[in-house]
Amino acid sequence: MNNLAFFYALYDIDGKKVPPELVTKIGDVFESILEETEKVRQELSEDISILEAITIVLERRPDLRQQGLAHKVLQWYICRMEGWFASDADTISLKYWDQEELLSGGHGLMVGGYRPVINTLAKGLDIRLGHRVTKITQCSNGVLVTVEDGRTFEADAAVVAVPLGVLKAKRITFEPRLPEWKETAIADLGIGIENKIALHFEKVFWPNVEFLGVVASSSYGCSYFLNLHKATGHPVLVYMPAGRLALDIEKLSDEAAANAAYMQLKTILPDACEPIQYLVSHWGTDINSLGSYSFDTVGKSRDLYENLRKPVDNIFFSGEATSEKYTGTVHGAFSTGLMAAEECRMRVLESYGELDLLDPVLGEESESVSVPLQISRV
Numbered sequence: 276m277n278n279l280a281f282f283y284a285l286y287d288i289d290g291k292k293v294p295p296e297l298v299t300k301i302g303d304v305f306e307s308i309l310e311e312t313e314k315v316r317q318e319l320s321e322d323i324s325i326l327e328a329i330t331i332v333l334e335r336r337p338d339l340r341q342q343g344l345a346h347k348v349l350q351w352y353i354c355r356m357e358g359w360f361a362s363d364a365d366t367i368s369l370k371y372w373d374q375e376e377l378l379s380g381g382h383g384l385m386v387g388g389y390r391p392v393i394n395t396l397a398k399g400l401d402i403r404l405g406h407r408v409t410k411i412t413q414c415s416n417g418v419l420v421t422v423e424d425g426r427t428f429e430a431d432a433a434v435v436a437v438p439l440g441v442l443k444a445k446r447i448t449f450e451p452r453l454p455e456w457k458e459t460a461i462a463d464l465g466i467g468i469e470n471k472i473a474l475h476f477e478k479v480f481w482p483n484v485e486f487l488g489v490v491a492s493s494s495y496g497c498s499y500f501l502n503l504h505k506a507t508g509h510p511v512l513v514y515m516p517a518g519r520l521a522l523d524i525e526k527l528s529d530e531a532a533a534n535a536a537y538m539q540l541k542t543i544l545p546d547a548c549e550p551i552q553y554l555v556s557h558w559g560t561d562i563n564s565l566g567s568y569s570f571d572t573v574g575k576s577r578d579l580y581e582n583l584r585k586p587v588d589n590i591f592f593s594g595e596a597t598s599e600k601y602t603g604t605v606h607g608a609f610s611t612g613l614m615a616a617e618e619c620r621m622r623v624l625e626s627y628g629e630l631d632l633l634d635p636v637l638g639e640e641s642e643s644v645s646v647p648l649q650i651s652r653v
Contacts, residue, residue, distance in 0.1 A: 282485040286543035301348040326364035347490035354497035360570040361467025363518040371571035412450040432589040439596035440565030460582035463575045466566035468559040469517040472536040475552040476510040529555040568603035569596035591615040
């Protein structure tokens with residue numbers, strides 16, 4: 276954590292910069308607190324939230340408690356943790372919050388966006404845009420997929436890769452109804468929200484760090500901006516609210532949301548010029564997503580990811596919420612997509628009596644299939 280001060284420039288709500296040494300110190304304290312939550316986890320038979328575990332740790336360890344500005348910096352670290360899970364700390368499972376496997380190499384930023392990747396993977400495929408699926412019917416000889424305008428498509432099998440939020444909202448009807456274990460997985464997995472408000476300026480007026488942050492007395496009051504200029508050369512900052520804050524901001528118009536982000540920036544950098552353009556995401560209310568990515572809720576089994584992934588006859592499932600190893604990531608979605616496609620292929624070949632028992636089968640989500648896309652939530 277010794278290099279934290281080079282990644283973050285934190286300010287209080289009065290615009291005073293937090294001393295870099297304090298940023299580093301509280302980063303180490305936060306790591307110690309999280310290590311202590313492991314003891315709480317071992318002691319309890321029932322699951323609790325990570326926030327409740329942190330509270331228990333601070334009651335037991337007065338030396339880890341913080342006051343004044345240091346307390347606000349600690350809340351900012353909790354805010355960053357909430358951004359990682361796209362949900363508030365009082366909803367995140369203590370038992371499973373750290374079970375995700377991290378690939379080697381660190382984080383990556385798709386400077387040109389995901390379109391080149393999508394175009395490469397989609398080459399030669401029959402892609403139908405504007406065909407929102409409303410029903411999937413299992414027939415004796417395959418599946419019947421119905422789209423919003425009433426048209427239907429027949430196939431031997433189907434791979435369902437829609438976001439968890441869409442499944443939770445039951446935007447797609449399954450006939451016959453999905454088995455109870457599948458519906459339970461859909462209902463019990465958490466779906467978080469982290470939005471992005473991109474602000475494009477005429478020039479750079481901020482320090483050359485990865486993140487700008489505002490510290491406050493609660494994680495809800497904290498905020499952070501991703502500095503895209505550092506990676507792309509364009510004068511763009513991205514405000515990234517998560518959890519309840521993201522939900523509240525989604526209630527605003529795009530103009531009001533962008534202005535709220537700008538006012539946060541103006542608080543810490545009084546000389547900030549107004550953005551010349553802005554772009555606002557709506558992951559929580561967008562009908563095609565209804566959430567950002569999944570997380571482990573309190574008291575629920577981690578088997579839910581695998582249960583969501585398991586096929587139901589000739590209907591296969593993929594996506595980040597079906598990845599037990601790489602939850603909430605692009606490489607989780609990518610690797611489970613490969614698995615579902617292979618399982619689907621084998622099933623169709625078997626139904627036509629053309630299955631070669633010597634064919635390799637991707638039976639397990641492996642790191643090797645994920646290496647080309649080691650891209651995480653940010």
